[in-house]
Amino acid sequence: REAAAIERRIDALLAKMTLEEKVGQLHLSGRGDGFDIAQVKAGRMGAVMNFVVPAEVLAVQKAVRESRLKIPLIIGLDAVHGFSTYFPLPLGQAASWNPALIEQAAYWTGREAAAAGINWTFAPMVDMSRDPRWGRVLEGAGEDVHLASVVAAARTRGYQRGGVATSVKHFVGYGAGEAGRDYNSTWIPTSQLFDLHLPPFKASFEAGSMTAMAAFNALNGMPATAHKGMLTDLLRGQWGFKGFVTSDFGSITELRLHGIARDDAEAARKALLAGIDMDMMGDVYHKHLAAEVRAGRVPVKALDEAVRRVLRVKFHLGLFDKPDVDPAAAPSMMQTQGARDVALRAAQEGAMLLKNAGDILPIRPAVKSVAVIGAMARPEDERVWTDPAGLGRRVVQPLPEALKERLPADVAVTYEPAFTKACGTEFADREAAIRAAAASDLIVAMLGEDCEFMGEGASRTRLDLPGVQQPLLEALVATGKPVVLVLATGRPLVLTWADANVTAILQTFHGGTEGRTAIADILTGKVNPSGRVPMSFPRSVGQIPVYYDHLPTGRPQKIRQRYESIFIDEANEPLYPFGHGLSYTRFTYANARVSKPSLRLGGSVEVSVDVTNAGPRDGQEVVQLYVRQPVASRSRPVRQLKAFDKPMLRAGETRTVTFRLEGSRLGAHDDAGRYVVEPGLVEIYLGGSSQTSVMTQVMLTKS
Structure with missing residues (x-):
């Protein structure tokens, strides 16, 4: 109606x-030197973009009322x-x-x-x-x-x-x-x-x-x-x-x-x-x-x-009935506690612990001095695209201060930027950074990419740490002190050298307003990391594209002999696969099962697995369900994600996680774009990454 x-x-x-x-109505113009507000008053503009200051938004809204039909702008x-x-x-x-x-x-x-x-x-x-x-x-x-x-x-x-x-x-x-x-x-x-x-x-x-x-x-x-x-x-x-x-x-x-x-x-x-x-x-x-x-x-x-x-x-959208923006009221709606609470949780849950040799993290009580190295620990802001001037966009807590607040009072936290720009194109005071690192019990190196190296128009042929950051990291490792590499990037980088040489790696994809706070929470053990890799990390650029749900080949890798589908100078597998992520606890899987042995094309089956938190801390686990149809009329991927859940398990707790798997979701499109679901055996894999080996199976039938 x-x-x-x-x-x-x-x-x-x-x-x-x-x-x-x-x-x-089909004309979209934007804020800037070429913007003609007379076109709004003449009814010859349907939408505008990049007006972020409420007073400027109000001006174009008022201009609409001077037009003949007063059709509001998007x-x-x-x-x-x-x-x-x-x-x-x-x-x-x-x-x-x-x-x-x-x-x-x-x-x-x-x-x-x-x-x-x-x-x-x-x-x-x-x-x-x-x-x-x-x-x-x-x-x-x-x-x-x-x-x-x-x-x-x-x-x-x-x-x-x-x-x-x-x-x-x-x-x-x-x-x-x-x-x-x-x-x-x-x-x-x-x-x-x-x-x-x-x-x-x-x-x-x-x-x-x-x-x-x-x-x-x-x-x-x-x-x-x-x-x-x-x-x-x-x-x-x-x-x-x-x-x-x-x-x-x-x-x-x-x-x-x-x-x-x-x-x-x-x-x-x-x-x-x-x-x-x-x-x-x-x-x-x-x-x-x-x-x-x-x-x-x-x-x-x-x-x-x-x-x-x-x-x-x-x-x-109700634009014909909505009142104009109130510039005086807008600031009170920005960075409310509710928004910042969600921002903190999102930054905490999105951080991925990729490596943690010797359980160096969380920071141990024996550590009495921490050197935070890298200008990315003190970002100017964490924005991509949006720039609401005057609305508090620069409220980002630096990592050194966040660590000081969370570590005991007798732990010294020092900071050296090491490079002049967040993107790390040139050194500031390299020697001061190395001295501070060598004098500490633990080095936290915060490196990565800034807006110059990521986003639209920022394609790269090399995926190493930009600028001077790689030689800086190598110099920090050469001090002999344990190095925790914290990354803020816009994509998976090639971390092969880092994986072989640093003690721990915590990856973030720029955590936003509360990003450094979340990092400090994880480094100090206040929060147990639960992020999982959404995009495989290559070992080298030459592997790209590398992804988990590839098709099988007629000559799969078995013993790495020459005439298999392999690289002669690199492994096939990514450095960190899709779904990977470590925790400060340990999860085990057992008793994978289906509610019935067969599944009709139009029906569903329950798939269950027992997940145990076998470690010393409470934690969230991302339980992932993958399927594979080993025989079909055309090659199907070696695995495909079909469901996931993220339960919180107390230390020592075992929980049965159950998924509903529908037969209609097990098909694929043919070359004409028709969706086809084929009967046959379906392998089901359950675990904490795309490389899990815990398996059950079901027979997909027509009736």
Whole structure:
């Protein structure tokens, strides 16, 4: 009933609109020198972006009321991992394997953004990538489609519950760029497109995402911005999506550079007819679309449908009835205790203990001096994209101070930055750092990547520690003192040397506002680490892509002889596999079982395993369920994640963890994009990583 009423209101509004006003609804402009507020007053702008100061948001909202029809603006922003309160990077949130916590982080992001007048976020990014050379892996959820789909749905629900519409991106294939180079072409077989790249988008749409963003890349030779097969036939035809699709930044005019449009007018025509409803920062629709309609090259009906989709989202957001932003009230909504509590938990649960030789962590009572080395221990901020000036974005506790608060008073904590910039491109006072390290009982080296080395436009051919950080680490190890390497990065780096030489490694994907506090909690034992790897860590760049759910080969590795599918100079396996992560306690698995020996295609079976905390401390374990169909009509992956849970177990406790496995989820797509579930034996693996050997099985039958 409500949807029908909205459609009637849209009909009435469309009937009043001029051609220029209709085109205006498809025009997305942004804050900056080229922004023309007169276009807002003339009703020739439908959305704006990058207005983060509430007073500036209020100014454009007031300008709308001077327009003839007073159609409200959608106000967008890349609130990727927070607004005023920063949460871990999305990859770091995925490392928590805690969907409820991830949803809460998105909720608080949406709530803060909405309080500042933002009503649309360009998130979640759900692009699948198996290539850490690509700088934007930090915005995704890693290499596995099931984990990524669960995270996509959680983030979509959280953002929209917080008051902002999501724009799930980038549709589709952006994360599969050749050589990991940003914006590069992608070549994806149909079966892989449907099995790997599309499910996270579908999960987001099923969770209610109101909008989507098209990708920059060409997919199998057709730029995503002009891909009617994806944008119209699949997204709207097969999936029934009713929201609108925006281009990415300037990607409509880039159709000329892709070589499929002679000029911007043709680019505008092709994009609209393919299914792009809004032109982000390209000014192409604004300049050319009305003329294309008048010339008959773009049907009025196609224009009206695009406008309808934009207006539909505005009505569903309640923008026609919402009051303007209150700049005076906005600051009180930023970095509330509730938001910071979630930020701390997310940072704690997303940190991965990759190595802990001799149980050097948590820091022992015998340690009386700790040297914290590395400028990343004192970050200026923890943001990627969002920059809400004046709303408290720099409240980040440094690691040295956080450690001092948690360690006994008789433990000396010293700090030396060692390098001048957080990205570590040059030394500051190397010798002072080495002296401090040599004089300590324990060295905590905080190293990694900053914004110059990660994110959009930051593809890398080498995945070593940037700049002078590797020689610094080697010098610290040479002191002979135990070294705990703490990393804050935007992707898995090559840590092969570090794994062989340092005592412990704690990996974070930039923990946000409470990131250093969470690290101190883990180093001192206040918190037991529970993060698990969402994207495999390669031993060397030459292994890439390396991921756990690969297909079997006809010559698998057995004894590492020459004519097997191996590298002659490197192992096949990653350094740290998907799902890996250590704890300060130890978990064991036993008695894997199914509730019945056979499973019908349309039925389900319960899969159970007994998990015991066999160590001395309470802790959370990520219990993972993988499947394999060893014989089918086409090769199937050696393992596929199908379920996971994260229970807290007291020391000595045994708990039965049970999953419901549905037969309908055990299929795959063929080369025509058809989903096929085949009868046959299904192996089921349960454990704490993708390399678990605890197994049971079930027979999948037709009836």
